[in-house]
Amino acid sequence: MTVRVMLISPAMNAALRETRFAGGAALDASGVRTARLAAPHVPDADRAVHGPSERCARTAEALGLHSTAEPALEDWELGRWSGARLDEVSAREPEGVAAWLADPSAAPHGGESLHGLCARAGAWLDSVSGAGRVLAVAEPSLVRAAVVHALALPPLAFWRLDVAPLTLTELSGRSGRWNLRVGRPLVAEPAGRPI
Template sequence: MTVRVMLISPAMNAALREARFAGDAALDASGARAARLAAPHVPDADRMVHGPSERCARTAEALGLQSVDEPSLYDWELGRWSGARLDEVSAREPEGVAAWLGDPSAAPHGGESLLGLCARAGAWLDALTGDVRVLAVVEPSLVRAAVVHALALPPQAFWRLDVAPLTLTELTGRSGRWNLRAGRPLTGGPGDREAERGTP
């Protein structure tokens, strides 16, 4: 029995454009437009879920998905850093940011460590069983953590994985044996790519 897990990263919003930590905000106009254009390119699934953030919920809606909220797929919990920009936090807490980037067990912000995030993503992934196709709209942090867990990568590999808005990352297999198909854009042509960049 093979599980196929299709992870879609949500569309652009203001928090992502400003490089804010875990900034939960609605999609901006170009993000919503890009998601609507991507809707015809979303693969079929037996089960559809989305993370509880506003960004994930609105992306799923714009993609035309009949998905349900999955509470365990919340974004990386970054405590007091949530909503702040990386440059602001780096100026205010340089030692804390250095520890966060260098030690996967560190949580200087008072939230969740990288190890905790990867364990949470992995627990959800490994609980999926049977011959089923699951589609989930989740924050980029969850996509990266799921890949780290599935491929048994060292936690530091998380920082080397980039997940662009509205990309599809696929994991197939089962607990302990997953194969990866790296992220690809949910777009169908040049017009879609222009919309994703925010071109009027």
């Protein structure tokens, strides 16, 4: 049976602005405002879930969703790098960052490898087959990993996918056969100004 999985990336927060490995950073006031503006544009669903991070939960709330936390949508576990800025980690552990970016099985941070993340996202995606229309507020890393799994892309394609805040990525089909529609913003950007 065909299922439609609609993945919404959470609103902007300070960690994203600072290029931090999120580490559970909360949604800020600007992100809440933008999510509330997007609320009327959220598609209908039979079931709504959100990643367990504070950012995903508050985005779902600001979007007006009655959703439940889905543990499988936990953000990428980056171990000791969590909360640090990418430039700080690159200066401290250049070889570790290089290995992490080049080898999908590497986890120099003591957390989850890219292979592990893609497998977890894929297992969740395959588990919702036959569930009708599922809406999930999920961290960008989970959205990217789900797309890699759905399209059977090589894991390193993950690094070539960008997921902007409050965008909708749609997958339709079933386990083993997915179609993709990417990056539709929930709120139109005013001319010359990002939301």
